[in-house]
Amino acid sequence: MAHQVTIKDIAKILGISPSTVSRALKDHPDISPKTKKMVQAFAEKVQYRPNALALNLRRSKTNTIGIILPEIVHHFFSSVLAGIDKVAYAAGYNVMICQSNEDFNREVSDAQALLDNRVDGILMSLSKTTLDLDHIHNLIDHGIPVVFFDRAPASIEADKVIIDDFKGAKIATHHLISIGCKNILHLAAPQHLTIGQRRKEGYQQALNEVGMPFNPEYVIKCDTRDDVYANAGKILQLANEIDGIFAVNDSTAIAAMQVLMKNGIKVPDHISVIGFGDGPNATIAYPPLSTVEQKGIEMGKEAIQLLINQIENEGELHTFQTKTLTPVLRIRESTSKTID
Amino acid sequence: MAHQVTIKDIAKILGISPSTVSRALKDHPDISPKTKKMVQAFAEKVQYRPNALALNLRRSKTNTIGIILPEIVHHFFSSVLAGIDKVAYAAGYNVMICQSNEDFNREVSDAQALLDNRVDGILMSLSKTTLDLDHIHNLIDHGIPVVFFDRAPASIEADKVIIDDFKGAKIATHHLISIGCKNILHLAAPQHLTIGQRRKEGYQQALNEVGMPFNPEYVIKCDTRDDVYANAGKILQLANEIDGIFAVNDSTAIAAMQVLMKNGIKVPDHISVIGFGDGPNATIAYPPLSTVEQKGIEMGKEAIQLLINQIENEGELHTFQTKTLTPVLRIRESTSKTID
């Protein structure tokens, strides 16, 4: 309603041309000190603010970066956002966030919307249901910088920042071994997911490295709280032969602890438990859960950094890189059993 | 880089004027069916997409709504976001999210950025450090619709959707009373915050209604996990005279439980504990935490709904309303003591 004051308005009132006003505001040498003073003072007085829309159109640059991610409510993703936001803000970029809700169609429509709005670049984490990658190719064909985080398409050349699931799982398993665990159960994610696969491989590799046998019966497909309840019988049955559990994520680890303890099996006294992810849940669980920390904030920072580099060095030929963040062990009480 | 195809391009190639192309694309009656067919087919073929920047400038309407909130990582806020996003997307709006990180200066700069980008409306939840409201008045003076959620300024006339902190606190306290608690401690938020104030008042009111005395020593300013650790001594000292705790939010409730149990005081056997907020933490805590559910998603939906109404009925005189959501009790094990 209140018609923001424009350069034209100022020009008209001051009896000079818009170009002069524009130049005066940016200290252009062609403008006399007197006019500059006058314009700047007046602009200040009427609280002139440049119209970003006009600017964007003119330089076809929006100073906005688009983000597409599965779900903000997941703590990991919102912490990635925190990291992104921090450096984006410092660098003068706005962010436009879209959540796909793990829905492929939503993801392509989001991509299109960001394209339409001419964002300077896109940060993206694929939805679980995304198999077709046409929309991604479309973005890239249009020459807009894209960098992926966490869930990145293997078949596409682009900057990526991911975490080292293999190493994380290996570290976690080694930790269990180091505190004396001899029979370690792995609660695994579906093997068609990369993370499920990599984390299981890490688990196996750790066993391998210390010459412990790999027992296929010690791997149960079970990666949600409900899965744990469904497999409670199987887990409890194994409870007296195992002394450690490595769960593919924190919430299954916590659910497992709850099931164990409800049945009189003490954690960590009887069985040590370690998770993966380190959301805020880990410290709140009882006992506080050991886990490998997935550094969301850092991942966000790295990703946006890569993107900004790409945006601001446009033209120069760019070699794509993949940053791999190694997760770090967070030892808490769920594995603080002393070696017996 | 790849120069998106424009209406001008199409016009040039097809040998007609941009205006004709524009009209043909929107089925304007002035254009012959033949030309329409031709233009539409060609546009389809070259994947023409209107430049949102140009559109925005022309109609000074961006179809974007701005959101300013304290921190996305807090589950409550991200669930509000989920609610907002859902209806915003359905209504064809994009969202531009800014987090103030509880920093006043960041908040005003965010407000300015959204103004500069001519968002159609703003959804806002105040930072804890916001006392000065000039930036809000600035928004309103510029005629841009603003609706507040959760943390709303009392002195400003606007649409607001908040939760009934008073009632929630009263319900929670009454619950403690109903299970036999006689001496109830309140871990409170700072009293300069509305929620801190209202929740304490609800606590007092509940005591009042059943004729229980209000003991000022039973109110400790303590609203974060770290605060609990800092006040652990004081809490433990009171532990043998109290039998219930009403904490201003879930994380302090959980931290309090942890401190108590670490010192051999059983929850709920010795002391019942109830929180406020009902994030996912509540079910994971040990014991699972009773709390009052704060419906984030619903709040988000209500807020964006109010905003869209305001945007799309611009011009009509608008009477501001405040929607108050009543929280509901979630009873879990932390208060499941039987009356003795």
Add this chain to the structure above:
DNA sequence: TTTTTTAACGCAAACGTTTGCGGTGGCGTT
């Protein structure tokens, strides 16, 4: 005094759309 330089400013186009208005040609009506 005349010419050249220079300081200071305005014109107009451009970014990609939309839209009021005016124009052209064809056809039907008297």
Add this chain to the structure above:
DNA sequence: AACGCCACCGCAAACGTTTGCGTTAAAAAA
């Protein structure tokens, strides 16, 4: 033959900026 009407299309302005270039007048050089 003269007129009006209508279908169809283009011109140009506008949204708010920026910027290359041209213009003017005054100051410096000749």
